[in-house]
Amino acid sequence: MASKFDLVIVNGTVVTASDISSCCIGIKDEKIRALAQSFTDDEIAGAEVIDAEGAYVMPGGIDAHVHLCQDLKTGPHGLGGECADNFETGSRSAIAGGTTTVITFATQTRAEEDRSLIKVVEAYNARAEATGSYADYGFHIIIVRNDADVLENELPVLIQDWGISSCKLFMTYETQRLTDSQLLDVMFAARKNAITTMIHAENGDMIEWLTDKLEGKGMVAPFYHALSRPPLVEGEATNRAIALAQLIQNPILFVHVGSALGAANVRKAQTMGLPVYAETCPQYFNLTWEDLKRFHSPTCFENSKMICSPPPPPDNSDQEDLFTGLHNGTFTIYSSDHCPFRYDHPHGKPTGVLEDEASMHGESACTGHNIQDLLSRKEGAFRFIPNGIPGVETRLPLLYTGALAAGRITPQKFVELTSTNPAKLYGLYPRKGALMPGSDADLVIWHPEKKFQPFRLTNSQLHHNVDYTPYEGQEFINWPRYTILRGKVVWANGEIKGKPRDGKYQKRGPSQLSHGLPGHDRDPHTVAAWLYK
Template identity: 40%
Template sequence: MSHDLVIANGTVATASDEFDADIGIRDGRIVQIGGDMGNATRVIDATGRYVLPGGIDSHVHISQPSGPGIVMADDFDSATRAAAFGGNTTVMPFCLQERGQSLTAAFRDYREKAEGAHVDFGFHMIITDPTPQILGQELPALIEEGQRSVKVFMTYEAMRMDDAGILATMDVARRHGARIMVHCENEDVIAFLAARAEDTGDIAPRAHATTRPVAAEREATHRALTLAEVVDIPIVIVHVSNGAAIDEIARARARGVNITAETCPQYLVLEAEDLSRDNWEGAKFVCSPPPRDTVEQQNCWRGLETGLFDLFSSDHCPFRYEDEQGKRNPAGLRSFRHIPNGIPGIETRLPILFSEGVMKGRIDLPRFVALTSTNHARTYDMYPRKGTIAVGSDADITIWDPHVRKTIQHAGLHDAADYSPYEGFEVTGWPETVILRGVPVVEAGQMTTSGIGAEVPRTAR
């Protein structure tokens, strides 16, 4: 039996195991693991390399409306190109329903933007306006179609829902088999602190962190978990940044709440003090929740090491720094309140966790695979087609050189922002070959095939 591609002599890792074996691929799927591979059109020698499932970044923002005069840096071309170079084979961006807008129309328009993507993709829907039409007709129809994850916000005045709206949305999602994701920060606390800061002239980027304290995230996390407990629905708490929120999640799990918890690189290696950099450079680090301090970094590492966190995502949300439509927009130069929230990170997510986690002995290779691929596929209904190396699965594979050392520089990255918040950060290990459904898309630092990404079918639970 001949193969289109054989990956030979590598160390394979899944979320549960690590072993040496060759992998045979035909027609975009894995058809053989180990044994005599017979003939192959092409063989890739992975001696001294790790052979891992392609990364799945299930929390990215691409071409998303960002308010008057503000434009997100990445479209699907640049974002998915960067994703591929970072070892990812699937991404999941958000379709934002602006208030007064049809959710169905928003989704149809957004899906068209993904044509020509360089990796596979799925979508989450953001609901900001839970009208009877949306909840009674449009959302159930989209869930039935396979759009099985919905995000709600507890912050940002233009996007947040009150508790009644969240409960109503959760109830529809529960009845129709979707999963709810929640951005947990108390908007009233933030608005109070932000107004007080401005009144005292505290307007620099650093105030973004001081006006979004741990307490605002902790309270909102507790409230979101309580609402999910009332409705009895699985919930994803996204981008957790601190130990107090972690403790709320642990307590709710002990009560039987079905929780998936996520954290991100910025909460492991960035700090609130980064927002204090001179000449308004702190704006480069403005994201929500903000980076915390070294104590909270260790709390987030504890969550990764102990299994409390299920997902490690980038929350890639890119804006250009030297741009009047980005971080240095006219209003943003007058006050932190108008600096666009979000940082780029789709290409650096995997190398940072690999280097700081696997290579420094904090987590093992199977845990890395679970956090960056398998658990994303399981959570968002793509497993086992995605997220693992198994016979019958899509041949989405990343071959890693575990010994190469690199210093992250934006000049060597592929997104359309003009900076990286991780500039100068040194990592050990980098993905050198990225294979999507059996087709190498990145090899030897070059994109070899482009525009072959497709929407991933998501099955019912």
Template identity: 45%
Template sequence: MEFDLVVKNGLIVTASEILPPGLEIGIKDGKITCLGTSLPVSSSTKILDAEGAYITPGGIDSHVHLAQDNCPTGDGWESGTRSAIAGGTTTVIAFASQERHHSSLFPVLAAYHAKAAGQAYSDYSFHFILTNPTSHILTTELPRLATDEGITSVKLYMTYEPMQLSDRALLEIMLACRALGMTTMIHAENADMIALIIAGLEARGNLAPFFHAVARPRIAEDEASYRAISLAELVDAPMLLVHMSSETAMQHVRSAQDRLLPVHAETCPHYLYLISETLREQPHDHFHGAKHVCSPPLRHRVGDLEALWRGVANGTFTTWSSDHAPSKYDHPQGKKAGLKDGVMSFKTIPNGLPGIETRMALLFAATEACLPAAEARLGLPRFVQLTASNAARMYGLGGKKGSIAPGYDADLVIWYPKGRGETVVSNGMLHHDMDYTPFEGLKVGNWPRYTILRGQVVWDRDNGGVVGEKGYGEYMKRGKGEVIVGKVGQPVHGMLENERQFWMNP
């Protein structure tokens, strides 16, 4: 047996355990071929010494916005995926977005493929945002997307007028996705509540960035999350609620999971590290808060953050994504689109924050790898579930990505040994194409030392930083996603056990 690369002297972490010390990882042709001790090496075998550090699977960021037309100052594929590998993420799943006037998904897909081709440092795949779900698209094009293109997930919006879908449309898409084994992702906020509040804020002249957090209160997310869960329960469809920020909405998810409904949830670093105070004006810059405008917005109280941390630890959340959807701050088409002739309006500030590079380190910093056990927020296997293995399983990359085992792609993150790697986040150290980070000045206990993608070291922090090549990243066709929480076939409260058979196809 001969290996291209052997990684030794590390502590290997999987989604279930920390493996015994002394195990080595043998890699051949981009795949993990062996875990063992004293693996044979030849003159052509490269050796990477982890020096006692933890080794985790390459991160999968399953919620990323790159090169989108509605975000002209955002990251493209080159800068976004460069930033990903520098932060330990080896696979990103970004969004191809249908607009209302698009009658077919395939021209949209071709255009989005063209943007990514030859540009990616990391491996990648696409979700599809549906805004015009015609019968032709649901019955003819979605099956082709799944079988021919390996796109097995869609994202749906309950808010934003250009994207918002009716409950009936949500139901029809859920039914179509259920039949195909596709994953349905939902952005849940009550659009009418938000519109009412915005009208009142405008009438009173309350338009500074802080009022973005007032305009989209927790109750708007709570109601829409409960409604989305109810719609999914009616048609027995697995689903995931994206970028959750509210304790009550999270409790709706937990309640559904307790009833074994296939309801999954995602949250993001900014909802666990930042509160709405960051949206307020600063003495040196009254518009500074625009940097932190995102939807759902940052919540008001530290207690909101603490509740979400419990959901991270107890399994309520299935995935931890960046929702990397940035716009430059100091740019008239970026965040300062909300500033016209010195007048501020939160309504026209582009939504979204940068976070693709900081995602892994921010969660790793909360584990016992960086904190005393009594202070740690979660264990290392849970870290792996949230950052890699659950996303791989849920989005059809299981058996290929998201774990350290023979047969999997050799996607690895090697951290610094304990006591080394402490980092203070600053925008100057990051590799995105943004002029700020919302986590400026935050200290984290470690940072990826090496990132390995399909057997190649693409990030070596101490020796050149990004050492991978643009274009090395490959498009990943995905299979059907797995249901990770609950199971299909659960009865609806108040309905007969077989009541669906009278109106719904099996």
């Protein structure tokens, strides 16, 4: 007689986005089949059994903002950033941190060969298939052009054939940003196809102007990256993007909101009933401008390890407002924005020196140990440093330590932010992000808190392909004990158990979150409703 279940979790404190209960979970053929107060001996006969020992059992994490296998070689000498993690190493790091699904970015460029979004996706998918993935995965599409025929003809194909139901647009970076008119073109096409529009909201003109002024004063070391992007840069851009979205009634999500000013703009729009959502990330709760002076001196190039965009807030006063945003629903999702660049690779952080003419004057080309010698003598120029830090593995443990265990959010809110809302926003629910019969058996089981020994993190404990972590030395009070992907244990007690081909590509549907209050789409003061007649 065949076993009723393949895997059973007993003695768990089972947490969903709405409830907490003490129950058991039965898994069969990659799916959750039953939740019950208990199972009989006959029901669990032949099944693998995991005793959660009273610890939290949650839906597997969904990290909807992960950069893998991306090239950002936009520097004057063709260097620029090259993501340190491919799908194998990045997803390995994900499962070790309790994340079972990642959504990454197929990136269009302005080169003519990237005009077709379909070809961009096909080329990016080949990179994923080349290595395989430990975690399930899907793609967003980054759009940097407003070619009318491509938007008209290819967006429906991306939805139908690839299940890509989200696009990302930029308001900064010379090689990627769109003008307001171009933003409206893409947002209008996205709305017609029920594609969720993600916005990187920073005012590119303000950043360029401030960068020029800083360079004029010789203020080019990594720390000054923060001064080129004060919170007002995000505040202005979020406010402008909300107005654009309101004009054509297009639901939007702001990625990596890191300032109280940006969060306040989002909250105001939500109070008005607009379909405006926001994502935030661990760096904005754990780092400040002071961390850009962490290494040796404010002008030390090693501080480039801490550069991300937007930068963390100036001080921890913003962090209190951001915690409030987690609590009150201003933030819909909590992602890592894992964007990894090595410090020992010419296509990583060292491009901030290698691309800088002043730093390289009188220097010969160098590699390996010679790069480290060069970096120790030069402060580089922040303009050329790739923006991004690693964080896919530490995302859930940081939120557990800093918010859940500290009483700033409930266990239900933790699940909502890290799994259920990403699944709903990006068309994966209830296949993902849920613990109910028929859902994929994706779970993360934590350690019983009283049995876990807090520790201080070192990079050697992580599983990414990056030679540093911005959270080195930070204390963690819990870590995933088990990660389960569609019924298979892929991480257990500090060891990788899965394989690079365990992950499957996930086609997604439209967002299941609100499209705004009824009636707001007909107000002639703010909406061009005639567009849809």
